[in-house]
Amino acid sequence: MNKVMLIGNVGQEPEVRYVDQGVAVARVRLATTERGYTLQNGTQVPEHTDWHNIILWRRLAEVVEKYVHKGDKLYIEGRIRYTSYDDKQGQKRYATEIWADNMEMLTPKGNTPGEQSMTAGTPAGQSVVASEPDPESVSNNDNGEQLPF
Numbered sequence: 001m002n003k004v005m006l007i008g009n010v011g012q013e014p015e016v017r018y019v020d021q022g023v024a025v026a027r028v029r030l031a032t033t034e035r036g037y038t039l040q041n042g043t044q045v046p047e048h049t050d051w052h053n054i055i056l057w058r059r060l061a062e063v064v065e066k067y068v069h070k071g072d073k074l075y076i077e078g079r080i081r082y083t084s085y086d087d088k089q090g091q092k093r094y095a096t097e098i099w100a101d102n103m104e105m106l107t108p109k110g111n112t113p114g115e116q117s118m119t120a121g122t123p124a125g126q127s128v129v130a131s132e133p134d135p136e137s138v139s140n141n142d143n144g145e146q147l148p149f
Contacts, residue, residue: 002079004098006052007106008032010072016065024061028054030074030098054078056100067105077102 011029018024029051036047054076056064068074078100087093 004078004080006030006032006076010068010070010074013070014064014068016061024058026056026061026064028064030054030076053097054100055097060100060103073106075104075106076100
């Protein structure tokens, strides 16, 4: 089973694009933090933050475009995808992405930086479920590999 569950904060404004046949694809950078603590022997274990690349498709991407902003807290359910590509210098690069199947906005209404743009529809705290991405709707990069952007 390939299942990931994350709760974290959006690190920058989401990037939303539309690929073949108007299918929305969003990329969100999500920060998750493990709090620091002190061991019984007095050793301090520092706080640790990990950054995750979240990919959302179709309706979820449209919701992200309208309602998700830098600093918002999100709950994401999805699966891990590993990809590789050759950069402009010809070096092999690797990326780990979380392809979201479910998203829940956890930032309370009124604390959202983009609150003035929120209208009736999807208030904070409502869960939104996406369908599986269609491989035909993914665009190709210069090397012919399929990438969501």
